[in-house]
Amino acid sequence: MPTRRRAVLILAALALLALGSIATALMVGSFQVAPADVLAALLGKEGSGGEVVIELRLPRAIAGFACGGLLALAGALMQVLLRNPLADPYVLGISGGAGVGAMFAILLGLPLLGIDGLAFAGALGAMFIVFGLAHGDGSWTQTRLLLTGVIVAAGCGALVALMLAIAEEHKLRGMLFWLMGDLGQSTAWWPPLLVLVVGLTLAMPFARELNLLSRGLMQAQALGVAVDRLRYAIYLLASLATAASVTTAGSIGFVGLVVPHLVRLAAGNDQRLLLPASVLAGGSLLVLADTAARTLIAPQQLPVGVLTALIGVPVFLFLLSRQPR
Amino acid sequence: MSLLEARQLRVDVGDRTVVGHLDLQLAPGERLAILGRNGAGKSTLLATLAGLRPPASGAVLLGGEDANLLPARQAALRRAWLGQFQTDPFGSTVLETALTGRHPHLGRWDWESPRDAELARGALAAVGLNGMEARAVQTLSGGERQRLAIATLLTQAAPLYLLDEPLSHLDLNHQMAVLELFAGAARDCGAGVAMVLHDPALAHRFCDRVLLVFGDGRTEQGAADELLTADWLAELYGYRLRQIEDGGRRCFIPE
Numbered sequence: 001m002p003t004r005r006r007a008v009l010i011l012a013a014l015a016l017l018a019l020g021s022i023a024t025a026l027m028v029g030s031f032q033v034a035p036a037d038v039l040a041a042l043l044g045k046e047g048s049g050g051e052v053v054i055e056l057r058l059p060r061a062i063a064g065f066a067c068g069g070l071l072a073l074a075g076a077l078m079q080v081l082l083r084n085p086l087a088d089p090y091v092l093g094i095s096g097g098a099g100v101g102a103m104f105a106i107l108l109g110l111p112l113l114g115i116d117g118l119a120f121a122g123a124l125g126a127m128f129i130v131f132g133l134a135h136g137d138g139s140w141t142q143t144r145l146l147l148t149g150v151i152v153a154a155g156c157g158a159l160v161a162l163m164l165a166i167a168e169e170h171k172l173r174g175m176l177f178w179l180m181g182d183l184g185q186s187t188a189w190w191p192p193l194l195v196l197v198v199g200l201t202l203a204m205p206f207a208r209e210l211n212l213l214s215r216g217l218m219q220a221q222a223l224g225v226a227v228d229r230l231r232y233a234i235y236l237l238a239s240l241a242t243a244a245s246v247t248t249a250g251s252i253g254f255v256g257l258v259v260p261h262l263v264r265l266a267a268g269n270d271q272r273l274l275l276p277a278s279v280l281a282g283g284s285l286l287v288l289a290d291t292a293a294r295t296l297i298a299p300q301q302l303p304v305g306v307l308t309a310l311i312g313v314p315v316f317l318f319l320l321s322r323q324p325r
Numbered sequence: 326m327s328l329l330e331a332r333q334l335r336v337d338v339g340d341r342t343v344v345g346h347l348d349l350q351l352a353p354g355e356r357l358a359i360l361g362r363n364g365a366g367k368s369t370l371l372a373t374l375a376g377l378r379p380p381a382s383g384a385v386l387l388g389g390e391d392a393n394l395l396p397a398r399q400a401a402l403r404r405a406w407l408g409q410f411q412t413d414p415f416g417s418t419v420l421e422t423a424l425t426g427r428h429p430h431l432g433r434w435d436w437e438s439p440r441d442a443e444l445a446r447g448a449l450a451a452v453g454l455n456g457m458e459a460r461a462v463q464t465l466s467g468g469e470r471q472r473l474a475i476a477t478l479l480t481q482a483a484p485l486y487l488l489d490e491p492l493s494h495l496d497l498n499h500q501m502a503v504l505e506l507f508a509g510a511a512r513d514c515g516a517g518v519a520m521v522l523h524d525p526a527l528a529h530r531f532c533d534r535v536l537l538v539f540g541d542g543r544t545e546q547g548a549a550d551e552l553l554t555a556d557w558l559a560e561l562y563g564y565r566l567r568q569i570e571d572g573g574r575r576c577f578i579p580e
Binding site: 209 | 400406431436
């Protein structure tokens with residue numbers, strides 16, 4: 001039986017993991033900063049490497065944590081909404097829309113803020129297109145929603161490929177990094193963090209209803225869930241969470257798909273635990289992956305999306321192979 | 326006050342009217358069997374009666390209030406609905422599944438209490454699933470899943486049961502056990518039971534009243550003794566039957 005005590009214990013352990021990952025991110029990099037110096041810098045004292053820690057590594061770590069948390073939250077919500085274990089935050093075309101916006105902005109040579117703005121606009125555009133088409137006759141079943149999303153994502157992919165093909169050489173690297181997911185370009189750490197806190201706060205009161213929703217629409221409604229309203233709310237919430245993350249860090253893959261499954265395997269499928277645990281685990285994973293991305297071949301940086309995919313694919317295959325039939 | 330009331334209820338499937346102008350009342354302790362051919366609209370009617378689907382016209386009252394205006398949670402406290410299909414793409418344990426029945430009784434931030442778990446265990450024992458609390462739902466057989474769904478319904482503890490083919494996948498012994506269970510709930514706790522059945526003999530044995538759904542908008546309701554006859558059933562199913570009486574029980578043999 002799910003109990004609150006067990007949930008609190010697991011969440012406390014994951015919170016420690018999150019703190020540990022952020023601490024690692026602050027210490028490790030192209031040059032090491034000792035724990036004592038990191039602490040001194042955080043407390044506002046002068047020390048060696050203080051500026052790097054406060055101005056570069058801390059905002060990047062927080063942005064990474066927020067994006068990882070957002071992706072894991074959106075993934076968990078999408079999996080319930082579509083009642084499909086293979087759903088991820090990008091399955092409904094939101095990252096595709098953001099990609100089109102971002103590529104267009106880079107193609108035009110807009111500054112970072114313009115790229116972020118157009119990426120967010122693209123994400124919202126894709127969200128409304130998918131919702132409008134899938135909702136068309138008022139039925140918006142999971143299958144219809146999924147199919148519409150996949151088709152819109154495919155269309156966005158074609159547009160992105162088109163823009164990559166006609167882009168000038170010197171813009172290609174920036175475009176590729178954006179598409180693979182890269183925290184080096186993120187301009188501000190607070191918008192994703194804010195969306196994460198607000199999103200999780202809004203989702204938690206409905207967690208038990210989400211448990212029922214994953215068992216079927218009629219089933220959930222018969223047990224007292226206002227299914228229609230809840231589905232609109234989840235769709236909106238998961239989409240905005242994805243849009244916020246994609247705008248900040250590009251389309252980082254696999255966090256949103258793998259993390260909810262990892263948590264589910266370890267701690268069960270109770271959304272009351274799954275949602276906050278996924279946020280903590282997803283955030284920690286992305287912070288660690290990003291730390292590795294900027295350390296492995298320092299001073300060169302890898303796009304973090306490549307690393308999450310490299311970690312995510314074998315982990316996911318391993319999980320699939322040991323899943324009981 | 327009746328637990329369930331339908332007033333001039335019309336039910337459409339697509340653009341076909343399957344039930345037209347149905348007036349129906351179900352009082353505490355009453356058991357109603359719903360019979361009809363495949364595709365006659367029995368399940369759609371039952372979902373409409375449960376307030377899970379808006380009626381084409383007319384109204385459904387649950388405990389005296391319009392089911393369409395009732396908040397989902399309030400409705401869940403007034404009726405429990407057993408659907409035909411249960412799927413669970415993510416998996417969970419038997420006990421967790423049975424505990425979902427407590428949802429309408431819990432506040433937004435509540436977790437299931439030991440008392441809720443006790444109720445769920447009691448319900449699992451009532452359908453013969455005791456000792457299987459920790460089993461994963463995916464490992465259950467079809468009949469065991471059906472009994473688990475019934476246990477979830479019992480955990481919900483609503484005064485009205487709307488059952489869509491409660492006997493599907495069940496072996497003979499569990500069919501009788503489930504019917505006895507709901508007959509007992511009606512007799513001892515004053516529950517109202519409406520169930521879609523395919524066996525007229527079992528309907529005659531376990532229900533007081535019968536609703537025949539012809540699928541073209543016509544319905545017929547009345548006492549089980551009057552409507553469960555070879556003539557009515559032949560008209561309903563479009564197949565001739567022979568009726569055999571045995572000590573107050575009826576049995577029907579296809580000709």
